[in-house]
Amino acid sequence: MKILVCISNVPDTTTKITFTDNNTQFNTNGVQFILNPYDEIALSRAIELTEGGKGTITVINVGETSTEATIRKALAIGADDAVRINAKPHDACFVAYQIAEYIKQNPFDLILTGRESIDYNGSKVAAMVGELLDLPSVSIIKKLDVDGNSGTVEREIEGGKEVLAIPFPFVAGAAEGVAEPKIPNMRGIMSARTKPLKVVEPAEVKTNLEVLSYETPAPRSQVKLVPADDSGKLIELLHGEARVI
Amino acid sequence: MPVLIYAENAAGKFKKSTYEAVSYARAIADATGTNVTALSIGGVSADELASLGKYGAEKVLNVSNAQLKNFINQAYASVIAEAAKKENADIVVLSNSFSGRGLAPRIGVKLEAGVADGAVALPEISGDKFTVKKTAFSGKAFATVQLTSAKKVIALIPNSYKVTEKQAAGQVEDFSPEIKQTDFKALVKEVIQSTDKVSLPDAEIVVSGGRGLKGPENWGMIEELANLLGAATACSKPVSDAGWRPHEEHVGQTGIAVSPNLYIAVGISGAIQHLAGVSSSKVIVVINKDPEAPFFKVADYGIVGDAFEVVPKLIAAVKEYKASA
Numbered sequence: 001m002k003i004l005v006c007i008s009n010v011p012d013t014t015t016k017i018t019f020t021d022n023n024t025q026f027n028t029n030g031v032q033f034i035l036n037p038y039d040e041i042a043l044s045r046a047i048e049l050t051e052g053g054k055g056t057i058t059v060i061n062v063g064e065t066s067t068e069a070t071i072r073k074a075l076a077i078g079a080d081d082a083v084r085i086n087a088k089p090h091d092a093c094f095v096a097y098q099i100a101e102y103i104k105q106n107p108f109d110l111i112l113t114g115r116e117s118i119d120y121n122g123s124k125v126a127a128m129v130g131e132l133l134d135l136p137s138v139s140i141i142k143k144l145d146v147d148g149n150s151g152t153v154e155r156e157i158e159g160g161k162e163v164l165a166i167p168f169p170f171v172a173g174a175a176e177g178v179a180e181p182k183i184p185n186m187r188g189i190m191s192a193r194t195k196p197l198k199v200v201e202p203a204e205v206k207t208n209l210e211v212l213s214y215e216t217p218a219p220r221s222q223v224k225l226v227p228a229d230d231s232g233k234l235i236e237l238l239h240g241e242a243r244v245i
Numbered sequence: 246m247p248v249l250i251y252a253e254n255a256a257g258k259f260k261k262s263t264y265e266a267v268s269y270a271r272a273i274a275d276a277t278g279t280n281v282t283a284l285s286i287g288g289v290s291a292d293e294l295a296s297l298g299k300y301g302a303e304k305v306l307n308v309s310n311a312q313l314k315n316f317i318n319q320a321y322a323s324v325i326a327e328a329a330k331k332e333n334a335d336i337v338v339l340s341n342s343f344s345g346r347g348l349a350p351r352i353g354v355k356l357e358a359g360v361a362d363g364a365v366a367l368p369e370i371s372g373d374k375f376t377v378k379k380t381a382f383s384g385k386a387f388a389t390v391q392l393t394s395a396k397k398v399i400a401l402i403p404n405s406y407k408v409t410e411k412q413a414a415g416q417v418e419d420f421s422p423e424i425k426q427t428d429f430k431a432l433v434k435e436v437i438q439s440t441d442k443v444s445l446p447d448a449e450i451v452v453s454g455g456r457g458l459k460g461p462e463n464w465g466m467i468e469e470l471a472n473l474l475g476a477a478t479a480c481s482k483p484v485s486d487a488g489w490r491p492h493e494e495h496v497g498q499t500g501i502a503v504s505p506n507l508y509i510a511v512g513i514s515g516a517i518q519h520l521a522g523v524s525s526s527k528v529i530v531v532i533n534k535d536p537e538a539p540f541f542k543v544a545d546y547g548i549v550g551d552a553f554e555v556v557p558k559l560i561a562a563v564k565e566y567k568a569s570a
Contacts, residue, residue, distance in 0.1 A: 131350065
C-alpha cells in the first residue's frame, strides 16, 4: 500500500494574526510555523496503517525552501520519503493541481490530507485533487480503515455520521478522531535528516483567485457584566436588547 | 445567465442554511439583473420544492434519480456542474456545510471556476471585478478574495446571511442529468442520524462548556440549558481531549468554527485557539469565576461567578421567561 500524505506549513495555533503592507500581507514576523495539525493526524493514521511493513508513506508539500523544517518533522514522525514542489502555494487550486500532476506520474493507493489547513481553512485540496484525477474523495473523515484494496471511512454530516466504502485509489481529508497525533522519537529525528527529500519544479497553472486584503474581526464593545445572583437580568438583556432569544 | 443555487436537503427537507443560500443567490441576481435557478437532488416533495420560490428562485430543477438518493460528492458535483452548463450560469452558490465543502472544489475544477469557500457576505461586483469576503486563519481574520475566472463558485457559511423572503415563480422542472457510473465508486454503507440533537454547525444558539465544569458528570446542566434554549452543546479542546465530550463538539481553531446568534461559554477561559472558532458569533455570553479570564475581553455579556451556582439560576430564569412568553 502506497500512501501519499499532503502536508502544509502553517502558523502555530497560538499565533496572534496581524497583517502588513496596508493589510495585504500576513505578518510572518516572529511567527512560528508548524506542520498543519490535521495533516499530522492524517500522517499519524498513515503510520498506523503501514506498521509492520504493510506499506510506504510519502509526504508532499508545495512550498519554498522555508518549509523544509516542517517536511523534516513529518519525516521524523515516520514518513519514509518526501517531495517538495518548489513553489509558493498561491491558493488551494494551485496546490491541488501540483499534487495531482505529481500523482499522475507517481500513482498512490491512498491520498490523505488534513480536513483543512488552519490558515486558509478551505477544505479544498482533497476534493480538488480527487476531481483532477477523477477519483473519489471525502473531505472530512472521522475514521479510516483499510482492508486489501479498499478503505472504509466515516464522515461527519450535519447531526450525524455516514460510513462509506471506497476502493483504492481515493482521497480523504482527516479530522480529529482519525488518529492521535504521533510525537517523533529520537530515532525518528536522527533518521529524518537522511531520509530522501526530492525537490520537483512546479507545473504551470492558471490561477483564478487572488487575495486582495485581510482584516481582523471588528472588536466588540466593552462586556456588560450582570451580577451573579441576578441571572434573570441576563435573560432580559438577551431577549430585549440583544434580541437573540 | 442565472445564478444557480444548489439547494441541499436533509431527509427531504430544506434546511435554514439552504434558504439562506437561496436568499443570498437572489440578492446577487438582483444586483446583476438576472434570475435564480435552484437545483435540488434527491427525494423532495413538490411543496417543499416550491418553497424555494418564496425566497426568490424563479426556477427549481428537480433531480429525483434513485441512484442519487445518497450523497456522493463526485456524482452530485457532476450533476450540479451539468445544471450550471445547461442553465448557462456564471455563478454557483451553495452552503458551506459538510457536504458543500466536498462539492464546491469539485464544481470549481469542472467549471474552471474560482472557489470562494467560507463566504460571509455578498460579493462586491464592479465591472469585471468580483470580490468576496471569506473567513481565514480559522476565524482569527477575514480575507477579501477576487475571483478572476469567468465562472465563480461561492460556498456560504451558515447563519452569516439572513433568510429573506422575496416571492418568485418557483417553477419546478424535472431535470434528468447524464449519470456517469464511474462517479459512484464510493458506496454509502450506513447513515447514522441523531435526530434528537441540534446540529452544531447549523445551531442558532450554542451552549459550550470548558474545564471549569470539572468533569463529564457535570454536563447535565449544560444539556438542560441547551434543551431549554433549543441550542446545540459544544465544548473546548481540553474537554474533548480529556474524553469528557465527543470530538464533534470541540469548537475552536482545530475543531469546528461556529457562527451562531448566541454563544454561551461556561467555564471556558478563552484561549486564543478557542476564540478563533467563535469570533463570528453575533452575541457572546461568558460565565466564568475568574474575572481576569481572557474570554471576557471578547464577550458582549458576562457573569463573574461559579458555574455551579450561576447555571442553575440561569436555567430557572429561562424557565420563568418561557412560562411568561
